[in-house]
Amino acid sequence: MKYVFPEHFWWGSASSALQTEGDSRQGGKSPTIWDNWYANEPWRFHQQVGPQETSTFYRNWRQDIALLKQLNHNSFRTSLSWSRLIPDGTGEVNPQAVAFYNNVIDELLAQGIKPFITLFHFDMPMAMQEKGGWENRDVVAAFSRYAQVCFELFGDRVMHWFTFNEPIVPVEGGYLYDFHYPNVVDFKRAATVAYHTVLAHASAVQAFRAGLYAGEIGIVLNLTPSYPRSQNPADVSAAHHADLLFNRSFLDPVLRGEYPADLVALLKTWDQLPACRPGDRALIAEGKIDLLGVNYYQPRRVKCRDSAVNPLAPFMPEWLFENYEMPGRKMNPYRGWEIYEPGIYDILTNLRVNYDNPRCFISENGMGVENEQRFAENGQINDRYRIEFVSEHLKWLHKGISEGSNCLGYHMWTFIDNWSWCNGYKNRYGLVQLDLASQQRTVKKSGEWFAATAADNGFN
Numbered sequence: 001m002k003y004v005f006p007e008h009f010w011w012g013s014a015s016s017a018l019q020t021e022g023d024s025r026q027g028g029k030s031p032t033i034w035d036n037w038y039a040n041e042p043w044r045f046h047q048q049v050g051p052q053e054t055s056t057f058y059r060n061w062r063q064d065i066a067l068l069k070q071l072n073h074n075s076f077r078t079s080l081s082w083s084r085l086i087p088d089g090t091g092e093v094n095p096q097a098v099a100f101y102n103n104v105i106d107e108l109l110a111q112g113i114k115p116f117i118t119l120f121h122f123d124m125p126m127a128m129q130e131k132g133g134w135e136n137r138d139v140v141a142a143f144s145r146y147a148q149v150c151f152e153l154f155g156d157r158v159m160h161w162f163t164f165n166e167p168i169v170p171v172e173g174g175y176l177y178d179f180h181y182p183n184v185v186d187f188k189r190a191a192t193v194a195y196h197t198v199l200a201h202a203s204a205v206q207a208f209r210a211g212l213y214a215g216e217i218g219i220v221l222n223l224t225p226s227y228p229r230s231q232n233p234a235d236v237s238a239a240h241h242a243d244l245l246f247n248r249s250f251l252d253p254v255l256r257g258e259y260p261a262d263l264v265a266l267l268k269t270w271d272q273l274p275a276c277r278p279g280d281r282a283l284i285a286e287g288k289i290d291l292l293g294v295n296y297y298q299p300r301r302v303k304c305r306d307s308a309v310n311p312l313a314p315f316m317p318e319w320l321f322e323n324y325e326m327p328g329r330k331m332n333p334y335r336g337w338e339i340y341e342p343g344i345y346d347i348l349t350n351l352r353v354n355y356d357n358p359r360c361f362i363s364e365n366g367m368g369v370e371n372e373q374r375f376a377e378n379g380q381i382n383d384r385y386r387i388e389f390v391s392e393h394l395k396w397l398h399k400g401i402s403e404g405s406n407c408l409g410y411h412m413w414t415f416i417d418n419w420s421w422c423n424g425y426k427n428r429y430g431l432v433q434l435d436l437a438s439q440q441r442t443v444k445k446s447g448e449w450f451a452a453t454a455a456d457n458g459f460n
């Protein structure tokens with residue numbers, strides 16, 4: 001069977017500023033939380049390099065955009081760096097950064113590649129974190145002003161904007177599970193950070209609408225379908241709670257313009273509601289988007305708790321459910337994440353049935369692999385596992401579209417092996433192999449496969 005995708009389908013990949021630009025202290029850029037974390041806490045990452053070691057897109061942008069063209073991309077998402085554009089977070093705009101991003105956007109357009117631009121991809125300027133980061137409501141206004149600066153500078157050419165990439169990740173990593181800066185474990189602070197992120201998103205959307213810019217604005221969410229262990233009501237309720245906390249806490253505000261009533265009731269019950277102000281509701285209602293980016297890597301499998309919680313311990317999501325490893329599940333043997341291709345179809349179906357079928361696209365999907373060099377044949381990585389991973393996901397995506405889902409494209413994570421937040425270069429995701437030391441780029445087999453698929457708008 002041939003899987004043919006709709007006309008004008010977006011084929012491309014995603015990346016982010018900090019993971020690719022390098023030169024993290026050059027060109028007038030100020031440090032982000034990540035630059036500082038790696039500089040100050042190397043004991044956490046003893047074998048890893050920090051974000052200064054990348055494919056150096058800051059200097060290699062022309063060469064890399066030529067490679068995107070070679071891979072038949074018609075669209076490409078990357079982020080702007082707040083700390084490069086406005087080094088102190090709120091003040092003067094850095095002309096060197098403006099020149100760099102103008103070059104990137106103009107070159108993408110010259111090559112027939114639509115620039116999809118994210119405003120914030122995990123990289124909080126240190127200057128803003130010192131003021132409390134997303135815990136401080138003032139950062140909402142600072143972000144909104146940064147967004148307006150970007151719309152003014154680049155809005156004549158960028159037609160697809162995204163306020164945030166995976167806003168739940170800094171909440172989980174930084175305020176719940178201790179794998180991101182600032183390494184706090186406190187649910188109430190996590191809820192405040194999530195709430196302020198939603199307000200920051202809505203303020204940016206409001207400014208975009210007020211400025212009458214061309215094009216559209218959205219957000220990129222990592223949606224993890226939550227599957228219960230069984231249809232037993234306790235397991236189903238556990239899955240519902242996981243969905244509320246990790247998907248719907250962002251999905252409902254941006255698609256429906258309001259929080260789910262049962263999430264609000266849940267947080268009230270546990271005395272975990274963040275502080276709200278008059279006018280917040282109206283602002284959140286203005287944050288409804290034009291386009292949803294869906295990042296999908298793996299599902300969440302949950303069950304009800306087997307044991308009672310300690311009522312004296314601080315509240316955590318795990319009071320409401322437990323994660324569970326489904327026996328016989330298919331694993332990515334090179335990364336440790338479950339592979340469940342129908343999940344992509346379930347997400348699309350949920351959006352179609354329960355959210356009025358929004359315009360959406362798959363904004364990240366991909367397979368991280370350790371020690372990928374072992375699959376090299378005649379100097380090229382023969383990553384047939386990645387081709388299988390992508391084609392199997394695309395089949396389920398195709399099914400979703402054929403049933404009416406309004407999915408407009410598929411972007412892979414990622415174009416070139418890149419630096420990752422907690423893993424450095426351990427897990428490689430690229431369609432193009434990067435030799436970090438020599439900076440040499442070599443297209444992998446999956447890159448050739450992807451280029452052919454994009455050119456044919458489908459595959460057999």
Ligand code: BGP
Pocket residue numbers: 016019165166169222295364368413420421422423427
């Ligand atoms: C997503 C992020 C990306 C990227 C990817 C792979 O959550 O948006 O920035 O890092 O995951 O994850 P990792 O590099 O941790 O394997």
